[in-house]
Amino acid sequence: MNHSALSVVDHQRALFADGMMLECGVALPRMEIAYRTYGTLNADRANAILICHALTGDQYVAERHPVTGRGGWWDMVVGPGLPIDTNRYFVICSNVLGGCMGSTGPRSPRDADGVQPWGTDFPPITIRDMVRAQKRLIERLGIDRLFAVVGGSMGGMQVLDWASAYPESVFAAVPIATAPYHSAQNIAFNEVGRQAIFADQDYKAGRYWEDDSIPARGLAVARMVAHITYLSEEALTRKFGRRQRSTDAAAGISSPFSDMFEVESYLRYQGSSFVNRFDANSYLTITRACDYFDLAAEHGDNLSAAFAGSPTRFCLISFSSDWLYPTAESRVVARALNAAAANVSFVEIASDKGHDAFLLDEPDFHRTLAGFLAGCAEHAGLA
C-alpha cells in the first residue's frame, strides 16, 4: 500500500471552515477532525466519554480498522458490558490534529483546491492544540461537559491538558501510563526516530508525496526503536528470549545475517507493517508535539497551579514495568493534584508488560477503570 492508498479511505469528519489559531501563532485556514462514536448520547447530554489516542493510534477504538482490517485498538476496553460500557456511555474518539487518519495534518490539502498537501509546511502543533480541536468537536456534537476523558500515553497527556484547560468541562479524568512532561530520554528516543526518517533518501526533505513515494525504511526504523520502548525487558524475554529462526530466503547461505533472532523478525514486522498505515510527516509532527509537552512549565514550573481549584475527579493509572512513562512520573502528577486539593486516586498496576500494558489484557487495570467510572457515574447522577 502506498501513500495515496492511505488517502482513499472515507473517514467520518467534522469540518470547521473557519479553521483554528494554533499555539505557534499560525492560523489553520480550515480544519477537519475525523472521529468515531459508539453508544448513545442521553437526553441530558451528560454521558459522553472522550477517548484520547496515543502517538500512532487513531479514532478506530472499537471496530475494524478500515486500513489495516484489524480490530479496534481498545476492543478489550470499549464496548457493551466492557469497562467503558457503550450500553451506558456515549463514547467519542477523534483522530488528533496533525494525524493521518482524516484529521487535518501534514497529509491534508493546504488550500481549498485540495491539491497540494501541507507536507513539511504543516505548522508545529502542541498537545494543547490537539485538545482545543477536540473541544471544538465536542461543542459541535452539542456537549458542554464530558462525563470523562480517558487516554493512555500521549492520550494521557491530552487528558491532563483537558483537565487543566477546561476543568468545568471534565467531570472525571483518567490519565493512564503518562507523564506531565517529556523527559530527556523520551525526547532522545523520539529524536532517533526522526533522524531515521530524515536519513531515508525517499524522505526527499519531506516532499515524498510529490512522486507518491514514502520513506518506508526510515519510518520502519523509527517504529522499531519506539516499539522497544513500549515493551519491558521482561516482556521481550518472555516473548522471544534468544530464540532463533532461519529465514527461507537465506537458507543455506553462510552470512552473519542468515539466521535471525525471533525478536529481530518481530521488530522488522512491526516496522514494515507500520509504514502502510502512518504518514512520516505526521510522525514527525506528533512526536514533536509530545516533546514540547510540559504542563508545569506553562504554570511557572508549578504543576499544582495547572489544576488549581479543579472540580474534576482524577484516577491516575501507571504500570509497574513501564520504563517509558514510569510510575514515578504519575506520582509527580498525584502529588501536584493533592497539593491542589483535587479529588485524586492513584493506582499502580503490577504488570511485567511494560508501557504497552494499557493496550493489553490486564484484568486489574480493566477492573480499576470500570470501578472508577461506575463510582463517578453515581456521583454524577447518571442512571
Added chain:
Amino acid sequence: MNHSALSVVDHQRALFADGMMLECGVALPRMEIAYRTYGTLNADRANAILICHALTGDQYVAERHPVTGRGGWWDMVVGPGLPIDTNRYFVICSNVLGGCMGSTGPRSPRDADGVQPWGTDFPPITIRDMVRAQKRLIERLGIDRLFAVVGGSMGGMQVLDWASAYPESVFAAVPIATAPYHSAQNIAFNEVGRQAIFADQDYKAGRYWEDDSIPARGLAVARMVAHITYLSEEALTRKFGRRQRSTDAAAGISSPFSDMFEVESYLRYQGSSFVNRFDANSYLTITRACDYFDLAAEHGDNLSAAFAGSPTRFCLISFSSDWLYPTAESRVVARALNAAAANVSFVEIASDKGHDAFLLDEPDFHRTLAGFLAGCAEHAGLA
C-alpha cells in the same frame, strides 16, 4: 574524513600468516591483530594485564588516538599510579577481530594482493573468535599466563570467555558492566542500529567502499540509539533536562524543527562524530558477535559448567543505574561462579551514570579495581 582516510593510519600489528579457523567454520587465510602495550613485561613474564575493549572501543587505551586526536578511552584507569598501574603491570590491548582499527575485519584486504576488502563477505565472528585471536597475540608476545584480563561491556564478555576457555592462562578476571548472554532487549537495540545502516542508500548492500562512500546517516542513527542505552535516564536528565537551544541555521524560521532540545543536539553530535572513526560493516559484524554471545548455551545451559574447577580469581563489577547490562545479569554470573566453587567477589557500584559509568570518573569503581588487582598481585607473588 572518508573511508579511505581511516585506512592510512599506521597501526602496530602482529601478522599471523597462517590465519585462523573461525567458529563458523570459515578459515581466515591470514590474520592481523593491531595492539598497543604500556609498561614493561617483567623477567618472569608474569605481570601482563590484557584489557578487552567494548563495541566501539579500540587498542588506544591510554594515549592520544591517531584518528580522533582525543585522549585514550581509559586514561583515568590505565597509567602510572592509576588503578591499572603501568609502573607495575605490562598492559596489552588489541583491536578485536572484526574491528576497524587495524585488526583483520571487513575493511581488511581479502587477498594477499591487498586490493579488495572483505566487506560483507567477512565471515560471522563470535566473542570466542575475538578471544582466540587475543590468545594468539599473547603467545606471540611470549606470555603463557596473564596476570589479569579486564574489560567492560563487550570487553567483559571477552573476559568471561577468556576465563572459561583458558582458565590456566588467567590468574585474575575482572568482567565489568557485562552479562553472560545478550538479552532480547540488547539484541533488539542492536537490530535497530543494523536496520538503520541497511536503510541508508549509501550502504549499497555493504559495497560502499567501492566508491569511497560511507553510510554516514544510517551509522549515525545506529550510534544515537546505542548511545541512549549507555546513559541512565537520571544522567540524561541531569545533563540536558528539557533545555532548548536555537540553531543558527534555523534562526527566525518557524518550523517544528527550528528549535532543538539540547539532548537532540548532543545525540546528533555523537552520531556524526562516530561515522568518521568507525566502519559500518565492522559495526554490523561486531554487534552480531555480541548478539550471538551466550556462555551458558555452550555448556548445556549451565553457566556454572563454563567455570568448572576454575583457578581464576574473579571480581565482578556492575553499576546500579546500568539498564543495558543490569546488576541482575552480573548476579547470574556471581551465582554460577559460586556454584562452581570459584573465587569470586561481586561489587555493585552506586552510580547514576548508567552503563557509561565504567568509562567515567567513578572513584569507588577505581578503588575497587585497584584494590582487587593489588590483592591478586600479592597472591601471585608479584613484587
